[in-house]
Amino acid sequence: MFSDKTAGSEQSPEIERNDTCSNNKNVGHNQSTLVGADSDTQPIISFVLPTMNEAAGIEECIDRATRALEQLGVTGEIIISDDSTDETPEIARSMGAIVVKPDSSGYGYAYRYAFEAARGELIVMGDADTTYNFEELPTLLDRLTETNADIVLGSRLAGEIKDGAMPPLHKYIGNPLLTWFLNAFYDAGVSDAHSGFRVVTREALETMELESDGMEFASEMIMDAASKGLTIEEVPITYHEREGEATLESFTDGWRHVKFMLVNAPGYLFSLPGIVLGVIGVLIMGLGYTGTSIAGQPFGIHSLIAGSLLTLLSYQIGSLGLLSEISSDPIQASRDPITKWIRQHFTLERGILVGIGLVGIGSAMVSLFVWRWVQSGFVELPPLRGDIVAFTLIVVGIQTIFGSFFMSILSNG
Numbered sequence: 001m002f003s004d005k006t007a008g009s010e011q012s013p014e015i016e017r018n019d020t021c022s023n024n025k026n027v028g029h030n031q032s033t034l035v036g037a038d039s040d041t042q043p044i045i046s047f048v049l050p051t052m053n054e055a056a057g058i059e060e061c062i063d064r065a066t067r068a069l070e071q072l073g074v075t076g077e078i079i080i081s082d083d084s085t086d087e088t089p090e091i092a093r094s095m096g097a098i099v100v101k102p103d104s105s106g107y108g109y110a111y112r113y114a115f116e117a118a119r120g121e122l123i124v125m126g127d128a129d130t131t132y133n134f135e136e137l138p139t140l141l142d143r144l145t146e147t148n149a150d151i152v153l154g155s156r157l158a159g160e161i162k163d164g165a166m167p168p169l170h171k172y173i174g175n176p177l178l179t180w181f182l183n184a185f186y187d188a189g190v191s192d193a194h195s196g197f198r199v200v201t202r203e204a205l206e207t208m209e210l211e212s213d214g215m216e217f218a219s220e221m222i223m224d225a226a227s228k229g230l231t232i233e234e235v236p237i238t239y240h241e242r243e244g245e246a247t248l249e250s251f252t253d254g255w256r257h258v259k260f261m262l263v264n265a266p267g268y269l270f271s272l273p274g275i276v277l278g279v280i281g282v283l284i285m286g287l288g289y290t291g292t293s294i295a296g297q298p299f300g301i302h303s304l305i306a307g308s309l310l311t312l313l314s315y316q317i318g319s320l321g322l323l324s325e326i327s328s329d330p331i332q333a334s335r336d337p338i339t340k341w342i343r344q345h346f347t348l349e350r351g352i353l354v355g356i357g358l359v360g361i362g363s364a365m366v367s368l369f370v371w372r373w374v375q376s377g378f379v380e381l382p383p384l385r386g387d388i389v390a391f392t393l394i395v396v397g398i399q400t401i402f403g404s405f406f407m408s409i410l411s412n413g
């Protein structure tokens with residue numbers, strides 16, 4: 001989308017304010033200039049607003065954005081990325097905004113398409129439904145210049161949410177839970193990961209690799225920024241009631257966010273559960289094989305079978321995590337030491353040798369049990385405990401051999 005650059009290597013663009021937003025800074029321009037698409041004037045700020053039938057609120061949003069530029073005393077442009085069937089684009093054009101028409105659908109795609117047209121050093125993102133007051137932009141820019149941040153979010157959950165602006169399900173469960181997931185998986189350290197009011201520096205935008213088309217785009221930006229070590233700051237904002245019909249589908253869009261976070265963090269989706277199940281499985285197998293009793297309750301053959309199944313399951317899940325990292329290049333790579341060690345030291349030959357070794361140990365155990373059975377005149381049955389352990393080793397060994405070939409194919413592909 002953009003050429004590769006390193007974010008954070010330069011100071012954030014300095015925004016000079018007029019007296020209404022003085023922060024002990026000098027006055028810039030006497031008034032703002034709303035720049036058109038054909039103008040040679042380079043805008044400092046680019047507002048990017050995706051729209052879908054926002055005729056009820058687009059005029060107020062553009063007015064707020066224009067007043068924000070006047071407060072700041074800087075040149076700017078307002079880009080409407082439109083997919084409407086109502087008069088939204090006509091209203092926007094009549095007010096001096098630049099309207100672009102994405103050639104595909106989706107919230108994320110609307111943003112990515114409009115970013116191509118944005119010329120400002122700072123990109124301001126926001127919804128065109130009047131839920132965000134763009135006149136709060138100076139507060140976000142203050143934080144950006146004070147901290148030299150790459151992204152500044154307007155936090156609704158840390159600020160004020162007007163009555164009726166956000167459903168209780170979103171306010172108390174959906175947004176906090178999704179933000180908790182994102183912070184846990186990606187160490188973003190934010191209070192409102194899905195706020196639509198954001199300021200992003202051009203350097204940061206050019207560094208991120210944004211690819212999603214749907215509502216998960218909001219998550220992807222924070223995930224990618226956090227994984228690349230970009231600085232993310234927040235300021236409290238006021239969230240207002242929207243104008244027009246809501247397009248958000250609570251459960252469908254919420255699941256898209258969760259799914260996107262998990263798919264791009266295989267360490268949490270596969271590796272961690274695989275390791276936990278493996279430790280539990282091996283422990284139960286050991287207790288079952290030795291017949292150990294805990295609190296007077298012995299671990300017997302049934303425990304051994306359960307431990308074997310858990311061990312095989314953990315190996316399969318862990319393998320999926322390793323293979324997914326190699327094949328998909330996720331945003332957040334696994335951090336557990338086992339996955340890191342395997343990725344650093346794996347070769348096809350080593351994988352085959354480990355697999356052959358496991359199969360060999362299991363086969364030797366089976367051969368010993370069969371020999372004893374034959375020696376007893378087919379009277380003394382082989383120990384079932386030993387058979388379970390032996391066949392578990394053989395299955396894991398065979399999986400290791402074929403899995404190593406598959407890993408090698410993916411690595412060379």
